[in-house]
């Protein structure tokens with residue numbers, strides 16, 4: 001992880017986030033406007049990994065409204081060249097260490113069944129936090145996506161300190 005800096009995103013990161021996510025299948029791409037809002041409004045609970053002035057990793061996250069003990073991890077993207085060196089885990093740990101997350105005792109995310117890298121990442125995070133991990137169906141292929149997207153399983157990790 002030499003030379004990679006983990007920082008709070010700013011609006012200038014919206015466009016690079018859009019490009020990074022597009023280069024990280026199977027992530028769904030969002031509009032640039034959505035990525036601008038993630039980088040700007042959710043900066044306290046999101047993180048950009050910078051290699052010099054290049055964005056090589058990004059986590060979009062937010063505290064769930066009315067359940068502010070829970071950090072929802074929207075997307076995790078690590079550019080191919082930076083993978084396999086613990087960057088995704090480090091990025092998430094750095095968000096959890098922020099004052100904005102001082103009351104956070106749970107992480108939630110959703111994962112499709114076939115995304116092995118994502119399951120491995122969140123299982124590894126649960127282990128690191130020494131916390132239980134539960135999974136249940138959150139958004140169903142037929143009832144929520146009209147058959148056009150695989151079922152998203154809710155992964156809930158916690159409670160942890």
Ligand SMILES: CC(C)(COP(=O)(O)OP(=O)(O)OC[C@H]1O[C@@H](n2cnc3c(N)ncnc32)[C@H](O)[C@@H]1OP(=O)(O)O)[C@@H](O)C(=O)NCCC(=O)NCCS
Nearest residue numbers: 024076077078083084085086087088089117118120121124
């Ligand atoms: C998933 C992703 C974010 C992992 O980034 P990374 O920086 O390489 O992950 P880390 O090095 O922090 O690895 C974390 C754990 O996941 C495991 N892991 C990572 N990629 C894996 C893969 N492709 N297959 C199996 N396990 C994997 C690692 O072995 C590690 O486990 P360990 O801590 O028990 O050793 C990255 O591969 C990516 O951006 N993929 C495309 C987008 C995506 O699927 N994002 C996740 C959905 S939110």
